[in-house]
Amino acid sequence: MKKYTYTEKKxxxxxxxxxxxxxxxxxxxxxxxxxxxxGSLKMDAFIKExxxxxxxxxxxxxxxxxxxxxxxxxxxxxxxxxFANFSTGRVYDQIRQSVAYSDKNVKICASHAGLTxxxxxxxxxxxxxxxxMKMLPGMTVINTCDYNQTKAATIAIAEHHGPxxxxxxxxxxxxxxxxxxxxxxxxxxxxxxxTDVTIIATGHMVWxxxxxxxxxxxxGIDAEIINIHTIxxxxxxxxxKSVKKTGCVVTCEEHNKYGGLGESVARxxxxxxxxxxxxxxxxxxxxxxxxxDQLMTKYGLDSVNIVEAAQKVMKRAIKVTISE
Amino acid sequence: xKHKINELEDIAAQVRRDIVRMVHACQSGxxxxxxxxxDFMTALYFEIMNHSTDFKMDGxxxxxxxxxxxHISPVFYSVLARSGYFEVSELATFRKLNSRLxxxxxxxxxxxxxxxxxxxxxxxxxxxxxxxxAKKLNRDHSTVFVLLGDGELQEGQNWEAIMYAPHNKVxxxxxxxxxxxxxxxxxxxxxxxxxxxxxxxxAFGWHVINSDGNDMDAIVKALHHAKxxxxxxxxxxxxxxxxxxxxVDFMMGSHKWHGxxxxxxxxTAALNQLSSTHKDY
Numbered sequence: 001m002k003k004y005t006y007t008e009k010k011x012x013x014x015x016x017x018x019x020x021x022x023x024x025x026x027x028x029x030x031x032x033x034x035x036x037x038x039g040s041l042k043m044d045a046f047i048k049e050x051x052x053x054x055x056x057x058x059x060x061x062x063x064x065x066x067x068x069x070x071x072x073x074x075x076x077x078x079x080x081x082x083f084a085n086f087s088t089g090r091v092y093d094q095i096r097q098s099v100a101y102s103d104k105n106v107k108i109c110a111s112h113a114g115l116t117x118x119x120x121x122x123x124x125x126x127x128x129x130x131x132x133m134k135m136l137p138g139m140t141v142i143n144t145c146d147y148n149q150t151k152a153a154t155i156a157i158a159e160h161h162g163p164x165x166x167x168x169x170x171x172x173x174x175x176x177x178x179x180x181x182x183x184x185x186x187x188x189x190x191x192x193x194x195t196d197v198t199i200i201a202t203g204h205m206v207w208x209x210x211x212x213x214x215x216x217x218x219x220g221i222d223a224e225i226i227n228i229h230t231i232x233x234x235x236x237x238x239x240x241k242s243v244k245k246t247g248c249v250v251t252c253e254e255h256n257k258y259g260g261l262g263e264s265v266a267r268x269x270x271x272x273x274x275x276x277x278x279x280x281x282x283x284x285x286x287x288x289x290x291x292x293d294q295l296m297t298k299y300g301l302d303s304v305n306i307v308e309a310a311q312k313v314m315k316r317a318i319k320v321t322i323s324e
Numbered sequence: 325x326k327h328k329i330n331e332l333e334d335i336a337a338q339v340r341r342d343i344v345r346m347v348h349a350c351q352s353g354x355x356x357x358x359x360x361x362x363d364f365m366t367a368l369y370f371e372i373m374n375h376s377t378d379f380k381m382d383g384x385x386x387x388x389x390x391x392x393x394x395h396i397s398p399v400f401y402s403v404l405a406r407s408g409y410f411e412v413s414e415l416a417t418f419r420k421l422n423s424r425l426x427x428x429x430x431x432x433x434x435x436x437x438x439x440x441x442x443x444x445x446x447x448x449x450x451x452x453x454x455x456x457x458a459k460k461l462n463r464d465h466s467t468v469f470v471l472l473g474d475g476e477l478q479e480g481q482n483w484e485a486i487m488y489a490p491h492n493k494v495x496x497x498x499x500x501x502x503x504x505x506x507x508x509x510x511x512x513x514x515x516x517x518x519x520x521x522x523x524x525x526x527a528f529g530w531h532v533i534n535s536d537g538n539d540m541d542a543i544v545k546a547l548h549h550a551k552x553x554x555x556x557x558x559x560x561x562x563x564x565x566x567x568x569x570x571x572v573d574f575m576m577g578s579h580k581w582h583g584x585x586x587x588x589x590x591x592t593a594a595l596n597q598l599s600s601t602h603k604d605y
Contacts, residue, residue: 031461052461053461055457055492057488058484058487058488060481060484060485060487060488062446062447062450062480062481062484063450063453063481063484063485063488064450065450066447066448066449066450066451066453066454066481066485067450067451067453067454067457067485067488068454069440069450069451069454070440070450070451070452070453070454070455070456070457070458071454071455071457071458072454072458073381073382073383073388073439073440073451073454073455073458074382074383074384074455074457074458074459074461074462074464075382075384075458075462076458076461078454093444093447094447094450094481096444097441097442097443097444097447098440098441098447098450098451101430101431101432101441102430102431102432102440102441103431103432104440
């Protein structure tokens with residue numbers, strides 16, 4: 001198991017804030033909109049540097065999506081910022097008609113996704129957003145795993161033409177990816193090469209997958225860990241290549257098991273290479289109040305759950321012997 | 325003036341013929357609101373707006389128009405075709421399979437003149453505000469127009485946008501309300517009363533003007549006046565009285581023709597009331 005270490009912990013939303021500032025410096029057409037959550041979205045640095053390119057919308061998310069769509073018509077590259085819940089479910093029809101169907105170059109940037117928002121509870125903890133967004137034709141869906149990856153992804157989506165949903169979170173977590181990485185939309189990141197089981201993880205679950213990989217190594221299990229940061233378009237080649245080798249897969253996400261990364265992987269495998277799969281995801285439930293760690297444990301999203309899922313699925317692995 | 329009033333009236337008559345013929349040909353669509361807005365749309369595209377029929381999405385240096393109440397697509401398509409965005413013969417494809425003239429306007433099929441999809445109501449004003457603010461950032465001094473249905477104002481997103489525009493001094497924006505008092509289920513006053521729209525918009529900080537949307541001379545003057553009010557710190561609302569179905573006597577003033585197509589007999593009766601001034605497509 002490749003060794004991953006970290007010297008600091010940061011929130012992914014701060015990576016977004018840093019990336020937004022960088023994207024704004026690179027491209028004068030980049031503008032930002034926020035629905036009364038500037039501090040939570042870490043947009044202060046962008047606003048300070050580019051006050052005339054920032055739009056405070058107030059608590060009016062539907063209007064924010066519409067204004068963003070309109071801004072693209074004049075050649076702007078708008079980044080909207082609010083919590084994941086208010087970025088998706090609340091404004092689904094606005095995104096569907098004014099952004100996705102109209103093919104507008106809007107970047108919908110969503111913080112506080114999933115359970116790790118913590119104490120605010122289920123009204124704010126959306127676990128359905130990946131599903132909502134990936135069903136929209138033409139929408140790119142990205143869920144980043146640490147500060148550096150989020151920063152790199154924010155810069156990358158500014159250079160990509162088309163609607164994007166970028167999902168990140170609130171908690172402070174290890175920073176373990178390369179600070180100078182080039183983020184490639186739709187390209188999986190091989191975290192660890194292995195032969196016994198494929199673990200596919202996205203967002204905050206990537207670090208948990210690394211922890212699980214270390215525990216599995218102690219048990220003599222050689223896990224291949226893949227980070228799928230871009231859920232749509234899915235890096236089908238990377239997934240197929242891995243499961244051909246391992247014959248079994250565990251998908252890990254801080255999302256409902258319905259409609260998330262796991263289902264995207266299952267759809268791919270069922271048509272191309274039927275493979276036993278376990279889902280480490282929320283079991284069709286809303287969240288609740290609690291600390292992020294408590295919630296991840298209660299809803300089965302810890303590294304121990306990944307270890308158990310890996311052991312379970314390996315018993316059903318389809319091992320193909322390739323004959324010369 | 326680019327055109328005399330009677331020339332604009334002739335164009336509007338032809339637009340009305342296009343509307344009833346399009347809706348008849350596919351036996352679906354929304355003739356009522358389309359007929360009611362034929363004068364306004366003709367005035368806008370043939371007299372008021374500075375625009376190029378060599379369509380570019382960004383419309384830099386041009387006045388832009390957004391249709392929020394997308395169901396009156398027949399009048400939009402007819403005016404776009406008649407002003408030269410695409411061949412008038414294409415109007416025959418309205419609502420048919422593989423057409424660029426979808427039931428509700430969309431950018432998806434690449435029809436020149438359309439900058440946003442609309443149909444799901446309440447979204448156009450926000451989009452127009454965004455386009456207007458982009459113009460300000462681009463130091464582009466042209467104007468953004470948007471048309472809203474009156475029943476559409478029951479959608480809450482409008483009021484988010486109505487609050488936003490004056491606060492942010494979006495004064496390069498002229499919104500018009502098709503104030504015909506009708507919606508699918510009946511008169512707006514019965515379905516969900518709009519109460520005093522002028523007072524409501526004024527309370528939010530808009531500069532409100534009133535106009536008669538079925539009098540070509542009046543609507544041209546009102547829109548010129550509205551344009552003269554841009555750049556003065558407030559968004560402008562043109563509260564435009566119209567009659568649903570205007571120009572076809574049996575369709576006028578009733579919500580019953582909101583979304584119903586005429587049969588063969590009714591088509592003949594309608595066309596007998598509208599002279600063909602610019603040749604049917």
